[in-house]
Amino acid sequence: DVKVTQSSRYLVKRTGEKVFLECVQDMDHENMFWYRQDPGLGLRLIYFSYDVKMKEKGDIPEGYSVSREKKERFSLILESASTNQTSMYLCASSLTAGTGLSGNTIYFGEGSWLTVV
Amino acid sequence: GNSVTQMEGPVTLSEEAFLTINCTYTATGYPSLFWYVQYPGEGLQLLLKATKADDKGSNKGFEATYRKETTSFHLEKGSVQVSDSAVYFCALTSRAAGNKLTFGGGTRVLVKP
Numbered sequence: 001d002v003k004v005t006q007s008s009r010y011l012v013k014r015t016g017e018k019v020f021l022e023c024v025q026d027m028d029h030e031n032m033f034w035y036r037q038d039p040g041l042g043l044r045l046i047y048f049s050y051d052v053k054m055k056e057k058g059d060i061p062e063g064y065s066v067s068r069e070k071k072e073r074f075s076l077i078l079e080s081a082s083t084n085q086t087s088m089y090l091c092a093s094s095l096t097a098g099t100g101l102s103g104n105t106i107y108f109g110e111g112s113w114l115t116v117v
Numbered sequence: 118g119n120s121v122t123q124m125e126g127p128v129t130l131s132e133e134a135f136l137t138i139n140c141t142y143t144a145t146g147y148p149s150l151f152w153y154v155q156y157p158g159e160g161l162q163l164l165l166k167a168t169k170a171d172d173k174g175s176n177k178g179f180e181a182t183y184r185k186e187t188t189s190f191h192l193e194k195g196s197v198q199v200s201d202s203a204v205y206f207c208a209l210t211s212r213a214a215g216n217k218l219t220f221g222g223g224t225r226v227l228v229k230p
Contacts, residue, residue, distance in 0.1 A: 033217070033218070040222070041222070042206065042220045042221060042222040042223050043161075043206065043218075043220040043223075045217060045218075048217060058217070090160055090161065092161075092218070105151075105163050105166065106151075106163075106210070106218050107163070108153075108160045108161040108162070109160050110159055110160040111159070111160045
């Protein structure tokens with residue numbers, strides 16, 4: 001089975017802190033994604049990556065950055081956390097788009113609940 | 118761009134009732150369609166998918182048919198259980214959009230004994 005592991009399930013951070021959310025997948029997937037989930041807003045894409053050292057902005061990248069130094073690991077970074085970044089963060093991965101199979105399933109981790117106080 | 122619209126919840130049902138969650142979409146190119154489920158306190162799990170028109174995805178008693186003519190992918194289950202209480206998300210990807218998932222807003226379903 002595909003495994004997408006997020007390092008922390010629950011975090012509480014102070015305003016202004018630098019926050020790292022780590023995600024690892026074990027299926028050699030090229031694509032990795034970070035979403036945030038908020039009540040009434042569904043899931044919104046923050047950043048995604050198609051390959052090592054490659055990143056592209058999603059729909060709401062402001063206040064976030066990402067790092068993909070190794071294929072299996074995709075980190076989300078909040079340079080200076082703010083209270084409006086309190087949310088649930090979901091990491092996901094999938095096989096490459098280059099196969100032409102747009103039906104490739106995207107697999108999700110269990111989520112990281114971040115509270116910024 | 119791509120977008121997904123699904124019915125707002127919460128949907129409250131009794132056990133063994135019939136469940137339908139409507140989902141319609143707009144997409145560039147030829148999308149693949151998905152239903153994901155999120156149980157309380159957990160991440161998202163793929164429930165079913167369909168990759169071309171008229172395909173029917175099915176899993177755990179749930180079904181959805183890819184209707185290109187009506188741009189719809191409605192989720193149905195004939196007899197729900199309390200354990201089906203969750204949030205259900207309709208989603209799509211397309212090559213034209215770089216295979217990123219676009220989600221609907223989610224529909225919370227509560228099944229009462």
